Amino acid sequence: MEQGTKMGFFNKALVIHPKEQYPLLSRIHSFALTHDIELIDIEEDEFLERPGHYADQAGHIVALVTDQTASRYIDLAKTMGFSLGFVPIHSGGPLASWFKLPKDPEQAIRLALEDDPEAIDVLRCNDEVVMGMLMLGETPFLNQRSSTYLRREQSLWRFILYWLSLLWHSIRNLVRIKATAVTLTTEKKEFKTAITGLVAIENDVDCAAARLLDTSISVQDNRVSVVVMSPKSIVQYIAFLLTTLRRRASQKRLPSAISYIKTRVLSIQAREPLKYYLDGKKRKSDHIHLELFPRAVRINMSEAYHQRHEAKDDNKDTMKVENLPQSAERIAMIARHLPFFTHALEEDFRELFLQVRDSAKTHPHYLALMVLSSVVATLGLFLNSAAVIIGAMVLAPLMAPIIAIAMGLLRSDRNIMIQSAKTIAIGVAVGLLTSSLLALVVPMKDVTLEISSRVQPTLLDLGVAIACGVAGAYAYARASVMRSLPGVAIAVALVPPLCVAGIGLGWGNIAMISGAGLLLLTNLVGIAGAAVLTFLALGYAPVMRARRGLVVTASLIGAIAIPLAVAFASIYENWNVERDTQQRLFFLDNQEVQLKNISVTISQGTLYLSADHIGTEPLTTAQIRALKSQLEQRWDREVIVEIGFRHRL
Incomplete structure (x- = not known):
């Protein structure tokens, strides 16, 4: 498989393509002819039947892929050692976003044929390659294959629709959320706990689960980042949902229902089969083994990818597991039935x-x-x-x-x-x-x-x-x-x-x-x-x-x-009479009168009202009787009035 380089491109490469992708294949050949690159075309089905046979013909493979088929080539490249260049069949999908591939087909073809592959980490789950993330159990996050998730970055309206769907999905989980007793095992530690969900993040570092963390995530650090959801009650789960929707970068603490594990190997063992989604594909198993292989596959990556994910060798595990229920009493309690309120032990x-x-x-x-x-x-x-x-x-x-x-x-x-x-x-x-x-x-x-x-x-x-x-x-x-x-x-x-x-x-x-x-x-x-x-x-x-x-x-x-309530009703009635009387103008013998400092008491059906009249002369007895008559008509009960007088000059 000897080969040289010419003007920064491979001299020879295999081009693996699905059937009926001739327009895109034609553009690749035009580019190769311009840059004097020898190409060998092989249909995808034929290549996957005998990958070892064809891989011997060239050390670099350009694959025309979708979001669903790219993982096959990464798996084969890890085993056989060839380098990869990806040309997305559909632009704008998760693969292009994760690997920062150019949206322009010509630029994507150029990148795929460059002789500059970089070794990247590969995460495997039960012998399958994880491209974006793995989701286990009932989580408030959407399936990566849903159209709402895939189109969330196309426009502001799509993004709003994504968050509304996320909220609805989360609320719907309330009626079926269930904690499962599991054993989490890393290379150095073992935790017996109960969880409602788990998200292992590989390339999808901008997902909603990643935004819950109080640290940044890199896909080139020799470790897989795992978000573990373990609410101790329905109320705590609701609080977690609210946190998910309003999480800000300035928040430096994990939500109380969240734990964070960053490690190279993680095994999840349960007594019953667990449902999980690997890049949106439904799987089920009672034992889930996650293992990250550092620098396992060489792939042509864009400059944007290099800027976003700086390669570093992080040989230390991170264990933020204070929120994990680890008491045997607590685990038994929430695994049996997640209570509405958190029960104190x-x-x-x-x-x-x-x-x-x-x-x-x-x-x-x-x-x-x-x-x-x-x-x-x-x-x-x-x-x-x-x-x-x-x-x-x-x-x-x-x-x-x-x-x-x-x-x-x-x-x-x-x-x-x-x-x-x-x-x-x-x-x-x-x-x-x-x-x-x-x-x-x-x-x-x-x-x-x-x-x-x-x-x-x-x-x-x-x-x-x-x-x-x-x-x-x-x-x-x-x-x-x-x-x-x-x-x-x-x-x-x-x-x-x-x-x-x-x-x-x-x-x-x-x-x-x-x-x-x-x-x-x-x-x-x-x-x-x-x-x-x-x-x-x-x-x-x-x-x-x-x-x-x-x-x-x-x-x-x-x-x-x-x-x-009886006392409150009485006080309210008194206040209502006082307010109404203070705001009302009384016409007494062609004189306009307004009362001040009003005090009302109601006893045995009789209304006692005391107030002050401010003016140049006091009210006459006839005017006070007229006032009493108007008040009795207004409140339909006997009224006893006491009117004081304050001079105004």
């Missing part, structure tokens, strides 16, 4: 459980803080000082046993529930006693704004309690945000309504006791209920185990929501 929440059990107990420091916070809150209420009341909120220790009772409800732990309930009851009793005694001692009997604002709870207060319950439970579950607990305590304000109820007890004011007591109960139930749901979402108990606690929680929130 015993090793994950052992420390939290110890903390929760301790929070459920009545310690001396708990009693001391309850007394101190009640004293500070009560004095702050009398002083009408928001700053002092905030200090009391930070001191209050009630949040800890409420979080503990939430965990007890979730996991049906009777001991924690009873102990936490006792601790909460003792704390409430201490707060009531402290504030009622102070109410008897302090001579002031005025209902300040800080006191009055806590005797009319509504559904909005329940919303605040629920949000704070979520924040509190999350802070307990995540040590990194525990420092945010003072902010949660300030937001939910457990002690102030407790102390308002205590002041009402000291004054013998039933309305104050009932209103503030309802607000306190709202906060307790809202925080505990939201904490139960938060711990469930974080995986601290399966749904079946938490069922009884969820029923109790829903019942309590439903019961407390009824009086709150």
Whole structure:
């Protein structure tokens, strides 16, 4: 197979072509005649029957290929040692994109006949050459043979259509996603885990899977890059899908459902056959062996390819496998059924459980803080000082046993529930006693704004309690945000309504006791209920185990929501009357009158309205009666009005 070079081209080459490709073959011959190159034409079927016989006739082969047939020639070139030049039959396909082949046929022919082949890496999977990528399991990525995938770079509309198809394909996978227990083995390490999908990337380094990585990929680094998908729950998989759609180059961390392995050899062993796609071709096997052969085949590559893929010898494996489930308990759990929420394992929440059990107990420091916070809150209420009341909120220790009772409800732990309930009851009793005694001692009997604002709870207060319950439970579950607990305590304000109820007890004011007591109960139930749901979402108990606690929680929130909804409806009705009255112009004895500083109360069907009239002279009795009549007609009920007067000069 001796041959020389002339003007940078091979002197002699085989041209392998499918049937009926004579126009393209004619252009190759025209180029060869111009450059004094000897060509031997062989039909593809004939060559593939006796490749060894024909390969002896020339050391370089020019193959007219499609995206599907190129891998055959690479496989043969690896075995027989001849060099290759590719002339794509169809321009614009994945092959041309991966190898950066010229779109112009004349330029592609020139490149194929140049005497400048470069040795490139070859990836094989179960004795088949991988050209672009291998996809295993249910992944959110499209089949490489689909027209949507192949045409994604032809126009902006095609690219948008590609991403929409990707999104639809991903959502559809939600109903059939399944984790499979597998053993991943490299030359040095072995991982027993459970995965939902895997993508091994060879030449398709610009695919959606590659964009998930926090590092660049080269096809000339002696290693194959493997993206492993192993979500621990449906929620984590959905989060992964959102990350896939909005991934940016500036993001330097892998998504929580993704692991990355860069190695020369990787075996995937499963107990049952796995479905996978090799360059879009469907395959099935219980053992998948990936092996990369460095510098195994010599192919004529363009200058654009050299610039994109600099050859380098990377002899180190990369293992970013922190997100792989490797606990036997976790693997068994998700392989059986992928849960909706990520379930925490015993090793994950052992420390939290110890903390929760301790929070459920009545310690001396708990009693001391309850007394101190009640004293500070009560004095702050009398002083009408928001700053002092905030200090009391930070001191209050009630949040800890409420979080503990939430965990007890979730996991049906009777001991924690009873102990936490006792601790909460003792704390409430201490707060009531402290504030009622102070109410008897302090001579002031005025209902300040800080006191009055806590005797009319509504559904909005329940919303605040629920949000704070979520924040509190999350802070307990995540040590990194525990420092945010003072902010949660300030937001939910457990002690102030407790102390308002205590002041009402000291004054013998039933309305104050009932209103503030309802607000306190709202906060307790809202925080505990939201904490139960938060711990469930974080995986601290399966749904079946938490069922009884969820029923109790829903019942309590439903019961407390009824009086709150009634109160909210009443406040809304008052606000609606106030707004309407303030915006309305009244004509009283040919005088235009507008009311200011309006306050409305509705009791037993009667509307009580107080307001100010600003003018040069007060309203007459007749005008006030006319105003009362107009208001009664407007609201269809009895109205009692109190009109003040402010001079305007």
